[in-house]
Amino acid sequence: MTEDVIASRARALAGALAEAGFARLRVREGDTEIELRRAPRNGAHPALAPASVAGDSAAVPGAERAEPAERRADLISSEVVGVVRLLRPPVSEGSDLDGDRELAYVETLGIRNPVRSRGGGHVTAVFVTEGQPVEYGQPLFAIER
Amino acid sequence: MLKKVLIANRGEIALRINRACHELGVATVAIFSDADRMSLHVRHADEAFCVGPGPVVRSYLNVPNIISAALISGCDGIHPGYGFLAENARFAEIAADHGLTFIGPKPSVINAMGDKATAKRLMREAGVPTTPGSDIVASVDEARAVCEQIGYPVLLKATAGGGGKGMRAVTAPEELATAFATAQAEAEASFKDGRMYVEKLIVNPRHVEVQVLADEHGGVVHLGERDCSVQKPSHQKLIEEAPAPELDEAIRARLHDVAVTATRAVGYTNAGTLEFLVSGDDVYFMEMNTRIQVEHPVTELIYGVDLVKEQIRIASGEHLGFMQEDLHPHGHAIEVRVNAEDPNNNFAPAAGTLSTVVFAGGPGIRVDTHVYGGAIVPPFYDSMLAKIIAVGRTRESAIVRMERALSETRIEGVKTTVDFCRELMEDPEFRAGGIGVGWLPAFLARRDAA
Numbered sequence: 169m170t171e172d173v174i175a176s177r178a179r180a181l182a183g184a185l186a187e188a189g190f191a192r193l194r195v196r197e198g199d200t201e202i203e204l205r206r207a208p209r210n211g212a213h214p215a216l217a218p219a220s221v222a223g224d225s226a227a228v229p230g231a232e233r234a235e236p237a238e239r240r241a242d243l244i245s246s247e248v249v250g251v252v253r254l255l256r257p258p259v260s261e262g263s264d265l266d267g268d269r270e271l272a273y274v275e276t277l278g279i280r281n282p283v284r285s286r287g288g289g290h291v292t293a294v295f296v297t298e299g300q301p302v303e304y305g306q307p308l309f310a311i312e313r
Numbered sequence: 314m315l316k317k318v319l320i321a322n323r324g325e326i327a328l329r330i331n332r333a334c335h336e337l338g339v340a341t342v343a344i345f346s347d348a349d350r351m352s353l354h355v356r357h358a359d360e361a362f363c364v365g366p367g368p369v370v371r372s373y374l375n376v377p378n379i380i381s382a383a384l385i386s387g388c389d390g391i392h393p394g395y396g397f398l399a400e401n402a403r404f405a406e407i408a409a410d411h412g413l414t415f416i417g418p419k420p421s422v423i424n425a426m427g428d429k430a431t432a433k434r435l436m437r438e439a440g441v442p443t444t445p446g447s448d449i450v451a452s453v454d455e456a457r458a459v460c461e462q463i464g465y466p467v468l469l470k471a472t473a474g475g476g477g478k479g480m481r482a483v484t485a486p487e488e489l490a491t492a493f494a495t496a497q498a499e500a501e502a503s504f505k506d507g508r509m510y511v512e513k514l515i516v517n518p519r520h521v522e523v524q525v526l527a528d529e530h531g532g533v534v535h536l537g538e539r540d541c542s543v544q545k546p547s548h549q550k551l552i553e554e555a556p557a558p559e560l561d562e563a564i565r566a567r568l569h570d571v572a573v574t575a576t577r578a579v580g581y582t583n584a585g586t587l588e589f590l591v592s593g594d595d596v597y598f599m600e601m602n603t604r605i606q607v608e609h610p611v612t613e614l615i616y617g618v619d620l621v622k623e624q625i626r627i628a629s630g631e632h633l634g635f636m637q638e639d640l641h642p643h644g645h646a647i648e649v650r651v652n653a654e655d656p657n658n659n660f661a662p663a664a665g666t667l668s669t670v671v672f673a674g675g676p677g678i679r680v681d682t683h684v685y686g687g688a689i690v691p692p693f694y695d696s697m698l699a700k701i702i703a704v705g706r707t708r709e710s711a712i713v714r715m716e717r718a719l720s721e722t723r724i725e726g727v728k729t730t731v732d733f734c735r736e737l738m739e740d741p742e743f744r745a746g747g748i749g750v751g752w753l754p755a756f757l758a759r760r761d762a763a
Contacts, residue, residue, distance in 0.1 A: 248377070248378055248381070249362055249363075249364055249377075249378040249379075249381040249382045249385065250381050250385070251385065276377050276378065276381045277377050277380060277381055277384075277411070279377070301385040301386075303362045303363040303364070303382070304347075304362075304363045304364050304365050304366075304372075304378060305347060305363050305366075306363070
């Protein structure tokens with residue numbers, strides 16, 4: 169990915185970060201990982217700065233590595249364009265997942281594209297409702313690990 | 314009339330289609346990749362769906378996501394633009410299977426014209442002159458026999474070919490075996506189809522193409538010809554104009570007649586272009602493009618017809634709103650392609666952020682573009698940033714207007730073809746008109762030697 173593409177991606181993710189009310193957000197796509205964190209309240213840092221870009225030699229200058237002890241939230245996004253079908257019992261905000269689980273599928277031209285939790289965690293946000301049309305890259309769930 | 318159209322493209326042509334739809338009162342749905350999130354075509358459409366990441370295979374060629382976006386948003390039509398899926402018969406079929414009207418010809422016709430050897434055979438059967446050559450040749454020995462019969466120089470061409478890939482010029486028998494093997498390997502790699510045919514090489518012909526429109530009720534008209542002889546060494550067009558300058562009137566009339574006959578013969582519908590090579594008094598059919606062309610505005614400006622709106626009307630089942638005798642060209646139009654390319658470095662494409670974008674305006678100037686100051690040119694796509702089209706009462710006045718428009722154009726942040734095209738406008742041979750496809754490569758060679 170070029171820096172421009174990463175920056176554009178980061179801007180889009182910043183919206184999702186603000187919406188979900190997280191302090192930190194990390195998204196992995198192929199071999200690129202983008203991590204965003206909210207600025208401290210004293211405003212010493214830019215509001216939402218890309219904190220680190222893994223798998224890319226052009227890391228953002230001044231990047232800081234994440235504190236490994238802090239909890240982080242994964243955003244599970246749609247890989248396809250289609251209609252969301254939530255699996256029963258549907259997960260909701262506050263649900264705890266004890267391992268990898270299929271949460272929903274996105275139906276594209278009659279094909280089921282499973283959406284998995286990619287491990288256990290605490291569901292902090294469900295961004296979609298049953299039957300909602302979604303586009304590629306649209307956040308579906310946020311899971312705090 | 315179609316109610317809502319998904320525009321399966323990006324860039325200036327996506328905007329062009331969006332404009333035609335809105336003028337017809339048709340709602341639009343744009344698709345975009347992650348890299349095009351900030352693109353103008355997304356902002357101007359009524360709705361927009363992200364269909365994948367930057368690379369085209371995962372976004373603008375992602376058929377399931379594109380069809381799904383059309384169905385979810387309640388579209389009844391799909392306009393493919395040019396490039397990407399525009400000449401993909403399978404895509405047209407899939408769209409139809411899902412109840413979507415594909416704005417273009419029938420899949421069977423796309424298939425027939427997309428296979429160059431089949432297209433040539435159908436045209437020959439319809440009485441259209443084609444370059445002497447062969448059907449598919451199975452081996453280098455078969456190719457050699459054809460070459461001896463038609464005489465060197467020849468062109469080896471891949472039947473699935475395009476953009477100069479799978480094509481080799483052969484000037485002497487001893488070059489044939491190597492050229493055959495490399496062209497075939499290239500065709501296998503690029504199109505997964507290594508079938509080759511042989512064609513007589515016409516030296517420095519003019520590239521003249523005829524625009525046709527055909528409705529679904531048997532109505533067929535031509536909208537004159539375009540001269541696209543100013544081509545880069547890669548065979549990509551750089552400057553196009555209409556009508557073709559310095560063309561014998563009998564040849565012009567013959568091209569128009571042949572184009573209409575051929576269009577009827579293959580059962581063509583919607584907008585299409587028949588490309589011909591013109592050499593002296595001879596004209597040869599080269600191929601038929603089953604889509605709207607990049608250079609369609611030069612025809613629109615001299616005929617006063619909106620070709621994209623006509624495409625949508627035809628796909629909606631309407632009759633052509635005019636007969637051949639209603640169509641008369643007025644004046645002369647020239648188009649220059651403004652590409653993010655370095656003309657001093659083999660037209661190497663450039664990507665980056667456009668710090669300044671100022672286009673020309675004023676009398677007789679049309680600019681079709683999707684870029685603006687601050688826009689990002691992603692590395693994944695075609696390098697064309699804009700088309701500047703100048704129209705005047707005469708060719709000379711159109712050229713003067715184009716020079717003026719290019720001098721007003723400021724694009725900073727990436728290298729472009731603006732200044733280079735201005736230089737071409739001033740060239741005495743270009744101004745005289747009637748140059749062949751070898752002209753620009755020779756111009757570049759002279760410049761490099763100087």
